[in-house]
């Protein structure tokens with residue numbers, strides 16, 4: 324059929340959509356946390372780098388200031404040279420100055436009448452202006468220099484040791500340079516215009532006659548790498564945390580709000596199915612019926628707990644559609660199984676559904692099938708949502724009765740049903756809330772209520788089914804007290820029809836169901 328194919332491909336499409344949106348949720352959460360952490364790591368690294376740059380600029384400036392201070396002092400003393408016109412005496416003095424002042428490799432002084440005398444005889448000093456400037460290599464200069472000049476004269480310093488200092492202080496993530504005027508001397512020994520270099524923290528040499536400073540510029544690209552290298556553990560944790568959050572959100576979200584759309588789609592894709600839980604006699608554990616419990620295998624989230632999706636289905640107005648589907652599916656399934664005579668099949672019905680005349684049609688196929696098998700349908704109505712007179716449920720119930728359907732008051736003891744409520748709606752069975760059995764031997768009040776219940780149920784002609792029986796002790800006790808029907812994990816958990824069939828015919832039910840010392844013992 325074309326329709327079937329269409330649904331099948333729609334199913335695949337939806338599973339893909341859901342799983343890809345799951346992947347997206349992980350990616351978004353992990354990415355968000357990752358970039359947040361990376362941002363913080365970069366910020367921290369950046370602030371630290373800036374602080375470090377300031378520190379280092381200041382330290383190197385201090386060192387260079389100390390290295391250069393003899394030259395600074397010598398420059399200040401140039402005007403104390405003896406005046407002369409022939410440069411002879413001056414050249415001698417200048418040569419001695421070069422000899423004893425560290426870093427100075429050449430000196431010149433203005434003599435009387437504008438003559439310039441040099442520290443080396445026969446060398447003509449280039450013209451110079453007051454101030455400081457860098458001298459790049461080239462023009463016969465093997466090592467860069469620093470020229471300091473004032474009105475009295477000029478000193479040319481060997482900048483090699485300064486370069487060495489810069490190189491020593493430099494790091495992959497921190498470029499060091501010496502700024503003189505509009506130029507910088509970088510750690511490789513080159514001289515470049517100031518604008519070409521990234522500017523960082525500057526620290527000025529305190530004793531310099533001119534503005535000479537040490538620059539320390541953080542290298543941001545290297546810092547990103549450094550942040551990645553040093554913070555990888557934090558980044559890894561952030562990514563893991565992001566995935567964890569995504570998982571939590573998806574699980575919590577999937578748990579709390581399986582959307583109405585998903586339920587509607589789940590019905591269409593036949594993702595809902597039935598589990599069957601045995602109802603047995605208290606005296607010998609013989610199976611006399613089952614309760615049908617809805618189960619949902621979600622294509623992505625797997626098995627969804629019924630407490631979650633039943634409430635969502637009720638809230639989304641889809642519980643009728645879900646039950647209708649389940650009734651049909653159960654009618655199909657039960658065709659395959661031979662049932663003991665008088666077998667009861669319990670189905671949970673919402674009060675809302677019970678007010679709809681369509682319920683009669685919804686039940687018809689199952690009712691007919693069960694009639695053929697001499698079994699009967701029991702609709703379980705929870706005490707938690709009481710039936711209302713005005714809802715029109717009475718008419719529907721009358722119709723159901725004519726079809727031979729029976730009614731059970733489910734979760735008895737959880738709400739506030741009284742005798743009047745029971746007789747008004749004509750319930751055939753009372754299903755006692757789980758808490759009453761687990762309270763046996765612990766909560767004497769609830770235990771007493773269980774005793775009193777038998778008396779009044781006999782009076783009213785309703786049969787009691789006790790739910791939540793989990794131990795042999797509980798079975799023995801309830802049997803001795805005179806309860807007739809029991810349901811609980813001790814006899815059988817909710818299971819698929821195939822499992823139920825095996826369980827029903829394997830005889831396990833009888834061997835574990837028969838209480839020891841049935842005739843005399845007390846539980």
Ligand code: G
Pocket residue numbers: 615616617618629630633642646649671672673705817
């Ligand atoms: O087996 P389990 O944990 O699924 O049952 C939880 C509750 O969900 C039961 O108390 C039962 O009332 C409710 N429930 C299970 N299946 C259905 C269903 O098909 N319709 C309604 N209305 N309730 C159901």
Ligand code: G
Pocket residue numbers: 600614616671733734754757790791792793810811812813817
């Ligand atoms: O609709 P109703 O509340 O009757 O559904 C029965 C619910 O009780 C199901 O969720 C089923 O899984 C659960 N249940 C059945 N037997 C036991 C039992 O022995 N102990 C406990 N704790 N839960 C049970």
Ligand code: MN
Pocket residue numbers: 614671703733
């Ligand atoms: Mn029930």
